[in-house]
Amino acid sequence: MNTPLRPADLAREHGISTQAVRNYERDGFLPPASRTPSGYRVYTEVHAAALRAFLALVSAHGHATAGGIMHAVHDGDVERALTLVDRGHAQLARDRETLNTVRAASGSLPVGAVPEPAGGERTVGELAHRLGVTAATVRAWERAGILVPGRNPATGHRVFRAADVRDAELTHLLRRGGYPLTHIATVVEQVRTAGGTESLTQALETWQSRLTGRGLAMLDAAARLSAYLRSRP
Structure with a gap:
């Protein structure tokens, strides 16, 4: 020694x-x-x-x-x-859970609007808290064209509905996988319009491979x- x-x-x-x-x-x-x-x-x-x-x-x-x-x-x-x-x-375990959730949901993505549960609208702060990011990050995703929230007609504040939350969760997953915002915008738009999930499937497979590599590391x-x-x- x-x-x-x-x-x-x-x-x-x-x-x-x-x-x-x-x-x-x-x-x-x-x-x-x-x-x-x-x-x-x-x-x-x-x-x-x-x-x-x-x-x-x-x-x-x-x-x-x-x-x-x-x-x-x-x-x-x-x-x-x-x-x-x-x-x-613990973070790796959370990433696996999020990946599995998105993968399970991607097989039955609805065409058009996602049904909105009662009381389902969220403010930018509530959405940021749900994802564990800052409100500034959520606004950056909006500026990149990834999120398209509505506005409260009385206050003018952003309101995020069920489809926006789905898009934000997918964005968060792909950002953790190292994807640039321009690529994520394309994938999320494809999911939003239900025009096909080939890009999403490929992204999830790549991220799965990265999670496996990180786990082995x-x-x-x-x-x-x-x-x-x-x-x-």
């Missing part, structure tokens, strides 16, 4: 630069390295395990969350690290993180 390693040894395993390794240490994603009398960094297998864990976490959870997890570990707060991991898994990241935690003194 105390076998000395050079920055180049760690970098070579992952195909990254030695400067990247030094930057990761500087940013707290790796534990501090010891130094030789001449000032050269000396890494060990513990640092190698930390780098494997961090890069796996980046693939699974993104750079910001991966950094937060490693900072928590190095602060001695394993509970905080595990909470961040749990949040990533999370399994790998969990194993790497566990190995690193075991390697620490």
